[in-house]
Amino acid sequence: RKEVEQDPGPFNVPEGATVAFNCTYSNSASQSFFWYRQDCRKEPKLLMSVYSSGNEDGRFTAQLNRASQYISLLIRDSKLSDSATYLCVVNNPPNNFNKFYFGSGTKLNVKP
Amino acid sequence: NAGVTQTPKFQVLKTGQSMTLQCAQDMNHEYMSWYRQDPGMGLRLIHYSVGAGITDQGEVPNGYNVSRSTTEDFPLRLLSAAPSQTSVYFCASTPGWGGEQYFGPGTRLTVT
Numbered sequence: 001r002k003e004v005e006q007d008p009g010p011f012n013v014p015e016g017a018t019v020a021f022n023c024t025y026s027n028s029a030s031q032s033f034f035w036y037r038q039d040c041r042k043e044p045k046l047l048m049s050v051y052s053s054g055n056e057d058g059r060f061t062a063q064l065n066r067a068s069q070y071i072s073l074l075i076r077d078s079k080l081s082d083s084a085t086y087l088c089v090v091n092n093p094p095n096n097f098n099k100f101y102f103g104s105g106t107k108l109n110v111k112p
Numbered sequence: 113n114a115g116v117t118q119t120p121k122f123q124v125l126k127t128g129q130s131m132t133l134q135c136a137q138d139m140n141h142e143y144m145s146w147y148r149q150d151p152g153m154g155l156r157l158i159h160y161s162v163g164a165g166i167t168d169q170g171e172v173p174n175g176y177n178v179s180r181s182t183t184e185d186f187p188l189r190l191l192s193a194a195p196s197q198t199s200v201y202f203c204a205s206t207p208g209w210g211g212e213q214y215f216g217p218g219t220r221l222t223v224t
Contacts, residue, residue, distance in 0.1 A: 032211070042218075043216060099157065099168075103154055104154035
């Protein structure tokens with residue numbers, strides 16, 4: 001079983017739509033969770049960290065469900081510029097808290 | 113700050129050749145990692161380092177060596193290139209425990 005699993009998509013949505021992605025992880029001891037954004041042929045960049053209580057940054061909301069071992073990302077009022085691949089990232093204790101595993105990414109296409 | 117830099121940006125090797133991918137960061141981060149990204153596979157951890165002189169293997173270490181003699185530099189060596197090592201290689205650094213990773217722009221390697 002993969003450490004981190006995501007639906008590869010693509011998710012094709014119109015501008016203004018709300019879209020949600022889920023990501024499941026296998027290591028119940030994981031402590032750090034992130035969503036990264038990757039544009040085509042570019043390096044990943046941090047979109048947001050995911051906290052136990054959930055957190056929001058503008059149009060983006062991230063949630064963590066430890067009991068079911070998944071994290072989610074909700075994007076409201078989608079913009080054309082949101083088109084990208086969204087990567088779920090989880091760390092892998094207890095061996096090393098800075099050993100991270102990436103999901104294979106979920107591709108989002110926002111259409112006019 | 114330049115952040116994380118990688119050289120070269122592009123490289124073509126013949127099977128059996130060796131080479132070193134360079135990675136440097138000027139943010140004084142203790143933790144550095146190397147990933148490879150293949151289509152549909154997401155990023156997979158090759159090797160990582162928790163400080164100068166300390167390295168460890170990730171998910172896919174075979175065929176690669178690393179060393180970390182300084183905080184700033186973390187080179188990745190391909191010992192005898194194989195077509196299966198054709199990929200995009202990303203270097204990343206992390207300032208602290210389980211935190212955000214900062215990525216370099218990547219090296220696109222083709223082995224023929």
